[in-house]
Amino acid sequence: MKGYLNNIESLVRLCKYEKKYGTHKLKKLFTPVISQVLRHGYAVIPEYWSRDKCERARNKIDAFIEAGDTNLWQDPLKSDSRIMGSNNLDPDLDIYSDKYITSIISSLYNVQELHGFSMAAKLRYVEGNLGSGQGWHRDSAVVHQFKAILYLSDVAPTQGPFQYFKGSGNLFDMYCLEAKTGISIDENRLEGKLATFEKNGMEYDELCAPAGTLVIANTRGIHRGKPIEQGDRYALTNYYWKEGIPCNFKPLMN
Numbered sequence: 001m002k003g004y005l006n007n008i009e010s011l012v013r014l015c016k017y018e019k020k021y022g023t024h025k026l027k028k029l030f031t032p033v034i035s036q037v038l039r040h041g042y043a044v045i046p047e048y049w050s051r052d053k054c055e056r057a058r059n060k061i062d063a064f065i066e067a068g069d070t071n072l073w074q075d076p077l078k079s080d081s082r083i084m085g086s087n088n089l090d091p092d093l094d095i096y097s098d099k100y101i102t103s104i105i106s107s108l109y110n111v112q113e114l115h116g117f118s119m120a121a122k123l124r125y126v127e128g129n130l131g132s133g134q135g136w137h138r139d140s141a142v143v144h145q146f147k148a149i150l151y152l153s154d155v156a157p158t159q160g161p162f163q164y165f166k167g168s169g170n171l172f173d174m175y176c177l178e179a180k181t182g183i184s185i186d187e188n189r190l191e192g193k194l195a196t197f198e199k200n201g202m203e204y205d206e207l208c209a210p211a212g213t214l215v216i217a218n219t220r221g222i223h224r225g226k227p228i229e230q231g232d233r234y235a236l237t238n239y240y241w242k243e244g245i246p247c248n249f250k251p252l253m254n
């Protein structure tokens, strides 16, 4: 109990944030997809896109990467290639305009207007790659962050599936993690903490699924894209903010 009380400040801070921005959540628990995101941290929607649509999108990503005049972000190993703002380049790489996804994400944030973009990514096996997101992390500490991820290729355990510690983005779990392990609710890079999580009985889910599967996730929870062990993985990811796209993304946008 002592450990828990030592961290009461974190609990108070989280509760204040949730009281201000999270009280809408209770009435959202009746919508199945939203309820899954709020309770577990993610929802999986199978067959959201057809295999043909996914193939067309993969070909477009390859073409944009090869063209050489696309604004591209790559990790130092060139395993992860990202086209930020792919929705502005090609309708086949746009899930930002998708009405269903927008309605779910707007409900989660409890706002009418959102700012963001689609990011098209190709991850390929390179020795030593860290996977999408470059290791275990939270996208944000305290403030809400929700994303939509659409797999454009079949994702088996060796093709970098999204991995997520169930419930880890929920207020009470975040508080307990800090109280039990000393990992602050403000810490967002969590590479190297896997052993600590597992010692505390936490288990992660691995979202292997065919091309066309849509994932809606609360990325305030602890997650990563597993490092690629073989082949490649293509995906479209929607990023969202309530107050506008942060300045640090601007130079990367297409």
Ligand SMILES: O=C(O)CCC(=O)C(=O)O
Pocket: 132, 133, 134, 139, 147, 149, 160, 161, 162, 163, 219, 223, 224, 225, 226, 235, 237
């Ligand atoms: O692409 C993934 O599997 C997850 C990457 C990630 O960390 C994110 O989109 O926030």
Ligand SMILES: [Fe+2]
Pocket: 133, 137, 138, 139, 219, 223
């Ligand atoms: Fe992330």
